[in-house]
Amino acid sequence: MAPSFDWWGKDAHRGTSVIVKMENPNWSISEISSPDDDDEEYGGGGGGNGEFAGGGARKGGRGKNAKQITWVLLLKAHRAAGCLTSLASAVVGLASAVRRRVASGRTDSDAASLPPEESPVLRTRFYSCIKVFLWLSLLLLGFEVAAYAKGWHLGAAELQRLVLLPSSFGVRGLFESLYSGWVRIRVEYIAPPLQFLADACVILFLIQSADRLILCLGCFWIRYKNIKPVPKQAIGSESKDPESGGEDFPMVLVQIPMCNEKEVYQQSIAAVCNLDWPRCNILVQVLDDSDDATTQALIKEEVEKWQHNGAHILYRHRVIRQGYKAGNLKSAMNCSYVKDYEFVAIFDADFQPAPDFLKKTIPHFKNNEELGLVQARWSFVNKDENLLTRLQNINLCFHFEVEQQVNGVFLNFFGFNGTAGVWRIKALEDAGGWLERTTVEDMDIAVRAHLKGWKFIFLNDVECQCELPESYEAYRKQQHRWHSGPMQLFRLCLPDIIRSKIGFWKKSNLIFLFFLLRKLILPFYSFTLFCIILPMTMFVPEAELPAWIVCYIPATMSFLNILPAPRSFPFIVPYLLFENTMSVTKFNAMISGLFQLGSAYEWVVTKKSGRSSEGDLYSLVEKEPPQQKGASAPDLEAVAELEPQPNKKSKKKHNRIYRKELALAFLLLTASARSLLSAQGIHFYFLLFQGISFLLVGFDLIGEQIE
Secondary structure, eight states: OOOOSOGGGOOTTTTOEEEEEOSSSSOEEEEEOOHHHHHHHHHGGGTTOHHHHHHHHHHHHHHHHHHHHHHHHHHHHHHHHHHHHHHHHHHHHHHHHHHHHHHHTOBTTSGGGSOTTSOHHHHHHHHHHHHHHHHHHHHHHHHHHHHHHTTOOOOHHHHHHHHHOGGGGTOOSHHHHHHHHHHHHIIIIIHHHHHHHHHHHHHHHHHHHHHHHHHHHHHHHHHHHTOOOOOSSOTTSSOSOGGGOOTTSOOEEEEEEESSOTTTHHHHHHHHHTOSSOGGGEEEEEEEOOOOHHHHHHHHHHHHHHHHTTOOEEEEEOSSOOSHHHHHHHHHHTSGGGGGOSEEEEOOTTOBOOTTHHHHHGGGGTTOTTEEEEEEEEEETTTTSSHHHHHHHHHHHHIIIIIIHHHHHHHSOOOOOSSSEEEEHHHHHHTTOOOOSSSOHHHHHHHHHHHTTOEEEEEEEEEEEEOOOOSHHHHHHHHHHHHHHHHHHHHHHHHHHHHSOSOHHHHHIIIIIIIIIIIIIHHHHHHIIIIIIHHHHHHSTTSOOOHIIIIIHHHHHHHHHHTTSGGGGGGHHHHHHHHHHHHHHHHHHHHHHHTTOGGGGOOOOOOOOOTHHHHHHHHHHHHSOGGGTTTTSOOHHHHHTSOOOOOOOOOOOOOOBOHHHHHHHHHHHHHHHHHHHTTOHHHHHHHHHHHHHHHHHHTTOSSOOOO
């Protein structure tokens, strides 16, 4: 008997209760049977026929399965509708944010956002070049769409015929003449140099990818062999009374340079004053370069409170503020009492060393007279604050765990990070001390100390908490300084590197790997290849970029970059797109530093939010002796009694529109539209999503949002 197909229409299981569990994509169903189900399954139609009863059971099972699937589909549809609603609200929120940005009219070219020493002409020169490419791409897109509408799908053979025999294509009208002339020009004059530049950038890309792969293999080897610096003797092993000091506890100078950082000064001073070290063997210098009278008073009062509680701490304020951070540190090292100290530890204003920081770093210097620097790793208290901080965390985790650790283990050299490190004062003096000639004074002193033969150690297991910039404006200015300074330093240090007495391989590492490959070539090819050449190849299809350059190798490199931060794997695609987006800032900074343009000397203190001061200061207060509790609370009444100072107009934070990023966004989106005509799938998706990434960054939608 043929099976019946009307089983879903029966009412036999109208009372069935179904529980659907949606915890994971592989949904499971738990069913609670009703009395009607039992009657149908076991009643058997009065005669007790076993076969009939079995058939009823199978029939009921099929009915139940159908209803279960229906419920599941309904719930999935409800869930999809909820996702669409959330997506629609997110789109509406983005649109309203963009509307507010456009209505405010604040851009990165505003006079308030420019440093006083920089000319606006220098800032707009790069933007003008990008605008030229954008308008040209729009013109060419119109040409190509019109040609496509006429059915001119030109392959290589047809292009050859068009160049040699234009009459065979029936070129008679004005538009046909213009288009055939454009095709002839791009085939003969534009495509060859563009292909050459593309091939050169591909070679640089492969070299840099190989360098990154070798660094990752070195990191895997360190993990596999469990290689890490081990001190020969722990601090305090020979001293019965830690407070008595002695040879086991050398004299340590701790410096905290700061400038108008009233959000974080309390936490850094409290953390340093709680370092587990004999008080007679440690001196803390708070080097305040603030030009705001209220901030100066708050910091000075905080220092005085810690002095009353027994801390060995001093407050220093420069009258003549020259040389930024380098000038501040240089001035502090010129104090007469510095000669009594053997080591100096440096912490920026937002850094909070653990109480045992010195006990984990200073022992490495003992019986190792060639060691000049011990660098600790950074950890971040606000890494999950927004998408921007998550992406920064990926970059810096790779920098510390892979780059710094591998170079420290195999080369005994890496760039000093400017904070969370301990220097041997003799090494600083031997290298020439702090110099104000660049905006990367930390890298400058590290290179000069390396040329003098000093060795460095990186401690991956010693962390120091700090903050990440939460706004795109602050992060952009920080990256500009970090990428223009090395090019300034390279120009100044190259003759010294060549004349130095270090070995040939160390010179080669400094020149070709440390400076050229990682500081110059990386931003150059990243911007040129993915933001200029790739869009141009859409309009000049005779020059090609293979799919493995556009997609597979960048994805592999992003996978390697994200390995030190495995919890960030869901952000691998945004990370890849954002790194290409930041290439415009890094390229601009690299050019400024290399050719000594005005913005190369720009120094802006990275804005801090002080988010770590809430929870971490409470833990510090709990560990303090009773007489030190409350030492971090400023006396606002005393500040109010100060002599009135001329009010300095405070700068309000705003979200801005970044013109270069927006221009590149429209350029990439235009190129993605052109790629549809050539049916280039991977190129289209890459250009589309990269253009959207530039668009979000251009409207300042990636970091802190200020209402």
